[in-house]
Amino acid sequence: MGDGNGVERLLDIMARLRDPEGGCPWDVEQSFESIAPYTIEEAYEVEDAIRSGDFRQLRDELGDLLLQVVFHSQMAREARRFDFSDVVTSICDKLVRRHPHVFGDAQIDSARAQTDAWERQKADERAREGARSVLDGVPLGLPALLRARKLVSRASRAGFAWPEADDAVDKVAEELAELRDEIATGDRARLGEELGDVLFAAASLAQRLELDAESALRGAASRFEERLRRVESDLAREGRTIAETDAAELQSRFREAKRAD
Numbered sequence: 667m668g669d670g671n672g673v674e675r676l677l678d679i680m681a682r683l684r685d686p687e688g689g690c691p692w693d694v695e696q697s698f699e700s701i702a703p704y705t706i707e708e709a710y711e712v713e714d715a716i717r718s719g720d721f722r723q724l725r726d727e728l729g730d731l732l733l734q735v736v737f738h739s740q741m742a743r744e745a746r747r748f749d750f751s752d753v754v755t756s757i758c759d760k761l762v763r764r765h766p767h768v769f770g771d772a773q774i775d776s777a778r779a780q781t782d783a784w785e786r787q788k789a790d791e792r793a794r795e796g797a798r799s800v801l802d803g804v805p806l807g808l809p810a811l812l813r814a815r816k817l818v819s820r821a822s823r824a825g826f827a828w829p830e831a832d833d834a835v836d837k838v839a840e841e842l843a844e845l846r847d848e849i850a851t852g853d854r855a856r857l858g859e860e861l862g863d864v865l866f867a868a869a870s871l872a873q874r875l876e877l878d879a880e881s882a883l884r885g886a887a888s889r890f891e892e893r894l895r896r897v898e899s900d901l902a903r904e905g906r907t908i909a910e911t912d913a914a915e916l917q918s919r920f921r922e923a924k925r926a927d
Contacts, residue, residue, distance in 0.1 A: 676732070677750055680740045698741060705734040713903055763787070800824040812881050814869035822873060834871040841867045893923035 683693040697875050708731045715724040739750040766772035774780050792803050794921065800823070804816045819826065828834040845848070847859040872879035897919045901911060 673750075676736055677740075680733075680736045684740050684744065693737075696741070697739070701734065701737055701741075705731075705738070708734055749798060789823075809880075810884065811865075811869060814866050815873060815879055818870045818873040828870070828874050829886075831871070831874050832876040834867070838864065838867045838871055889927065893920055893927070896923045896926070 682688075683690045684693055708727065712724065712727045712731050721840075736750060737751065739748070739753050745747040762769045764784055765780075767774035767783075774783055789800070798819045801817055804813060804820065806813070806814065828837070832850045841864045845857070845864050848856045848860045869879045872882060873901065897916065898908060900919065901907060911919075
């Protein structure tokens, strides 16, 4: 394991990189806005390492993600807004505040109960901060599927939810029917709206089923990739490519690959 002074060393390195006198020109030029995309990217790379089960990669990617926190904290320190120690204090206070069953006298005996309590505490905090809607505070910059999930989750906790899973399934079918009707008109703007409604209805269904829509879609994408690669390999052995094969045969081969799974 590493030594206990690692964080201080990292903070010192970051401060030196950001030093206008002798620091790194690239690091000095960065801003919160320019670094934000890297922060998001590193979070995805952490998830990818977890999915791969590669703990050495996970260690390295967590380091990259920590660098993002340190980078933002250093820029905030330079602007005299806050520093890394303030970030640590903030999350420590939040963890204690949101776990009264561990650090206080509250009684919570299941993970589901803790999730519900956590969400209630967050809602109370938003209300104290002046939130006027249960949807306030859901970031616009989230990936669309994740933002849809959070919006539906917030609405559901407030009481706006499908009574039964079948109702959510019916809503997906309803939106698909509306999309089919719009296809005949060729109105691109309306098509985009209806397609968005289909995707949002699917996200709502995932929430009602207590499934992670992002994970479900990633799984579907992985299965599609694996099956199409199998079709490509089979065609290659015959000296052909996808571009040289008609659509009907491709669909038939794809179905075969799906059955093989």
